[in-house]
Amino acid sequence: MAGKNFYLTTTLPYVNADPHIGFALEIVQADIVARYRRLMGDDVFFNTGTDEHGVKIYRKALDEDKDPQIYVNEYAAKFRRLKQLLGLYPDLYFIRTTDPHHRVAAQEFWKRCAEAGDIEKKIYKTKYCIGCELEKTDSELIDSRCPIHPNLEIEFREEENYFFKFSKYQKPLLELYANRPDFVIPDFRFNEIKKFVGAGLEDFSISRLKEKMPWGIPVPGDEDHIMFVWFDALINYVSTLGWPEDRPKFEQFWGTVENPNALQMAGKDNLRQQAAMWQAMLMSAGLPPTKQILIHGFITSGGQKMSKSLGNVIDPVVIIEEYGTDALRYFLARHVSPFEDSDFTMERFKEAYNSDLANGLGNLVARILQMSSRYLTTTPKIPDLKDLNEIQKFVTTFEFSQAMVHLWFRMKYLDGLIQEQRTFEVVKTNRIAGKKQLKYLLEQLAEIAVLLEPFMPDTSKKITEAIIANKKPENLFPRKE
Numbered sequence: 001m002a003g004k005n006f007y008l009t010t011t012l013p014y015v016n017a018d019p020h021i022g023f024a025l026e027i028v029q030a031d032i033v034a035r036y037r038r039l040m041g042d043d044v045f046f047n048t049g050t051d052e053h054g055v056k057i058y059r060k061a062l063d064e065d066k067d068p069q070i071y072v073n074e075y076a077a078k079f080r081r082l083k084q085l086l087g088l089y090p091d092l093y094f095i096r097t098t099d100p101h102h103r104v105a106a107q108e109f110w111k112r113c114a115e116a117g118d119i120e121k122k123i124y125k126t127k128y129c130i131g132c133e134l135e136k137t138d139s140e141l142i143d144s145r146c147p148i149h150p151n152l153e154i155e156f157r158e159e160e161n162y163f164f165k166f167s168k169y170q171k172p173l174l175e176l177y178a179n180r181p182d183f184v185i186p187d188f189r190f191n192e193i194k195k196f197v198g199a200g201l202e203d204f205s206i207s208r209l210k211e212k213m214p215w216g217i218p219v220p221g222d223e224d225h226i227m228f229v230w231f232d233a234l235i236n237y238v239s240t241l242g243w244p245e246d247r248p249k250f251e252q253f254w255g256t257v258e259n260p261n262a263l264q265m266a267g268k269d270n271l272r273q274q275a276a277m278w279q280a281m282l283m284s285a286g287l288p289p290t291k292q293i294l295i296h297g298f299i300t301s302g303g304q305k306m307s308k309s310l311g312n313v314i315d316p317v318v319i320i321e322e323y324g325t326d327a328l329r330y331f332l333a334r335h336v337s338p339f340e341d342s343d344f345t346m347e348r349f350k351e352a353y354n355s356d357l358a359n360g361l362g363n364l365v366a367r368i369l370q371m372s373s374r375y376l377t378t379t380p381k382i383p384d385l386k387d388l389n390e391i392q393k394f395v396t397t398f399e400f401s402q403a404m405v406h407l408w409f410r411m412k413y414l415d416g417l418i419q420e421q422r423t424f425e426v427v428k429t430n431r432i433a434g435k436k437q438l439k440y441l442l443e444q445l446a447e448i449a450v451l452l453e454p455f456m457p458d459t460s461k462k463i464t465e466a467i468i469a470n471k472k473p474e475n476l477f478p479r480k481e
Contacts, residue, residue: 016075020306031092050094053217053227106235107220161208193275234277298341301345303343335401360411365476373471
């Protein structure tokens with residue numbers, strides 16, 4: 001049976017800081033889904049990139065006495081490097097909001113919203129969090145501070161801006177939610193956005209005066225304004241597909257109203273933008289809504305929000321350099337919740353590495369292949385993932401940790417079987433019985449290797465190649481003290 005078209009995108013990280021563990025979580029989760037869908041025969045378009053406009057970037061470039069374009073080029077290179085460091089999907093598309101085509105697409109999108117009567121100019125008065133790049137109501141502030149960025153002063157802004165008529169889309173958004181009971185996952189995030197939209201919507205600003213903040217995409221027909229960073233950045237989800245020129249590619253992967261294909265992944269601080277603002281923008285431009293949105297929690301460190309001032313920021317690059325790519329991918333899939341906030345400390349990571357990988361998976365592979373390479377002359381056929389549906393229910397519902405629990409249960413079972421049947425001794429004293437046991441163990445290990453591929457692609461490849469070559473691989477996960 002022919003595969004399906006599938007489009008997957010992450011939020012674009014804002015390039016005012018080095019890549020952090022939170023973005024690594026999101027991109028690894030997305031990569032697991034993309035790899036799984038491709039292995040199941042789907043035609044996958046997987047997109048990420050960098051969000052490169054906005055006042056924070058402009059100010060940081062000025063602080064470092066750099067041209068904004070040079071500044072964002074440097075950071076974009078750091079994020080692009082994650083493709084190799086995190087072992088990401090080989091055909092991953094990387095878009096930048098400073099790309100020429102994205103600029104053209106953003107301006108066309110603006111024009112379509114304007115033609116729909118959804119853009120107007122008026123005085124903009126608001127309390128604004130520079131960290132979120134979002135307006136804030138008094139009810140969203142705690143002690144006059146944004147709860148997500150409590151170290152930043154709330155700014156009060158008043159100027160003439162263009163506004164998007166968000167208020168017009170309350171009813172269409174609520175109808176969308178009613179018709180799509182799984183539109184936002186998990187349910188408690190879906191309830192949040194339904195409550196937000198149900199309480200009434202206010203039009204939001206989508207431009208800034210160029211004389212105050214020149215770093216952005218010019219508003220069509222008004223060179224005195226540039227597009228607000230959120231309006232610009234969200235459009236990458238369709239510009240990356242060649243929209244508006246490449247209509248066939250857009251319809252193939254983004255889909256249609258009747259057959260949507262697009263899955264968006266984002267953090268909980270992006271719920272409003274992803275599930276409400278962007279969907280209203282799509283409706284205004286005459287484009288189909290997203291199919292589904294997965295919202296994940298934050299990664300904390302020692303129970304606290306990560307920050308440079310607290311010195312608890314986890315650098316994924318440092319972890320990869322010492323422990324390897326798949327060790328980090330494993331921990332993010334197994335020990336970090338796909339939906340709730342999760343704590344990440346190096347102590348927890350090292351404990352999981354030694355117990356689950358060095359003493360678990362690595363030791364099991366070594367034991368089985370050491371025996372099989374000595375006593376077996378034939379190797380099992382490597383199965384196809386399409387023939388192994390035991391983790392499908394976990395991946396399709398984004399319960400990555402449950403998939404890993406299932407696979408590690410299988411490994412523990414094989415370990416127990418080796419001990420119970422005393423395979424090391426039987427293969428020496430009763431070759432026929434011993435070889436039968438080894439053949440079964442090797443077949444089971446081959447299945448585990450294939451099932452691991454979306455989560456730990458390099459490890460999966462090494463195990464599979466060792467089985468085919470019938471030899472013990474190098475130590476997959478050396479124990480760390």
